Amino acid sequence: MLTRKSLPYWITALIVALAAFWLLWIGREPICKCGYVKLWHGETMSSENSQHLADWYTPSHVIHGLLFYAGLWLVARRLSLGGRLAIATLIEAAWEIVENSDAVIERYRAVTISLDYYGDSVLNSVADILAMMLGFFLASRLPVWASVALVIGFEALTMYLIRDGLALNVLMLISPLDAVRDWQAALPR
Known part of the structure; x- marks a missing residue:
């Protein structure tokens, strides 16, 4: 039932659905071209990276949620949690759309070691938005020190394991x- 309290959550769901529709409309693959869906795909140098539900870039989307919660708490704390979640989801959905534009895909391929990156599947993009929402809700429940520890921990983990993460990606x-690209390329396969 639609109530004033539930409205931001319905808006959030609509934002996710519209982002998925837009990505399909611009020609993104609904799921991996391999024809199946995996819960986890851990190989970054693979045509299946960013095609399944979760991968080594999922923690960066959880970090987005932690950071969006903090930022919106600072500038819009009078809004309800649902209202701030809707704004965070709009930002994340906009990023997924921009990230999967031809210009950004080509930028990734030109300046990073992701030469085989052809964009996310729609399924992966939606899962990334949901990962951001998880981070947002975690930040709303955890003490600040725990949120900071998650950000540092996820960044350290991905930098150690795949020589990438949110900070390096940005x-x-x-x-x-060149030094970062060379360091990333030296990752043992």
């Missing part, structure tokens, strides 16, 4: 460094 998109 750095390489905005101001690529």
Whole structure:
């Protein structure tokens, strides 16, 4: 039932659905071209990366949620939790749409070691939005120190295991460094 309290959550669900529809409309693959769906795909240098439900980039989307919660708590704390979640979901959905544009895909391929990156499947994009929502809800329930520990822990884990993460991803998109690209490329396969 639609109530004033539930409205932001319905809006949030609509944002996710519209993002998925848009991604399908612009030609993104609904699921992996391999024809099946996996809960986890852990190989980053693979045509199946960013095609399944979760992968090594899922923690960065959880971090988005933690950061969006913090930012919206600072600038819009008078809004309800649901209202702030709707805004965070709109930002994340917009990022998924921009990230899967031809221009950004080509940027990833040009300045990072992700030469085989052809964009996310719609399923992966929706799962990334849901991962952000998980991070948002975690931040709403955890003490600040625990949220900070999650951000640091996820970044350290992915930097150690795959030589990538949210901070390096942003750095390489905005101001690529040859030293970082060389370090990432030296990851033993």
